């Protein structure tokens with residue numbers, strides 16, 4: 129991404145005209161906004177979007193984030209990304225001692241409330257990954273809300289270790305690598 133910023137700026141300078149410089153500044157602004165990890169539209173804000181790294185052979189992945197709603201009640205009704213064939217809204221239910229994923233058609237975001245998508249609970253399922261989810265990488269995700277419309281989010285690929293988020297979900301799995 130750094131390289132592409134340089135390319136954009138370089139082109140603007142080479143053109144020498146104000147127009148080119150303006151175009152470069154707009155591009156830098158857009159990229160900076162996407163990298164800030166907070167995206168918003170109307171009253172809806174999406175924060176701390178992240179995915180766990182997956183082995184290259186993995187067909188699917190998951191995305192987690194927090195949605196804060198400073199306006200009236202809204203609904204997450206869909207999502208998509210160039211990184212996957214399809215993105216679905218899932219939750220995890222416990223049936224007879226087994227965890228199972230369940231497809232949701234929408235998720236309500238209460239007025240002046242917030243909801244968390246996190247491991248062991250609601251998540252966005254990335255089905256048919258076109259690129260591997262590599263630690264340190266990132267990708268764009270477009271969430272669609274009933275009222276707020278489309279919100280683009282930059283998702284960071286990383287282990288779940290910061291922001292005081294619980295990593296207890298990991299302890300459910302066998303860490304045979306230790």
Ligand SMILES: [Cu+2]
Pocket residue numbers: 190218219229251252253
């Ligand atoms: Cu799922």
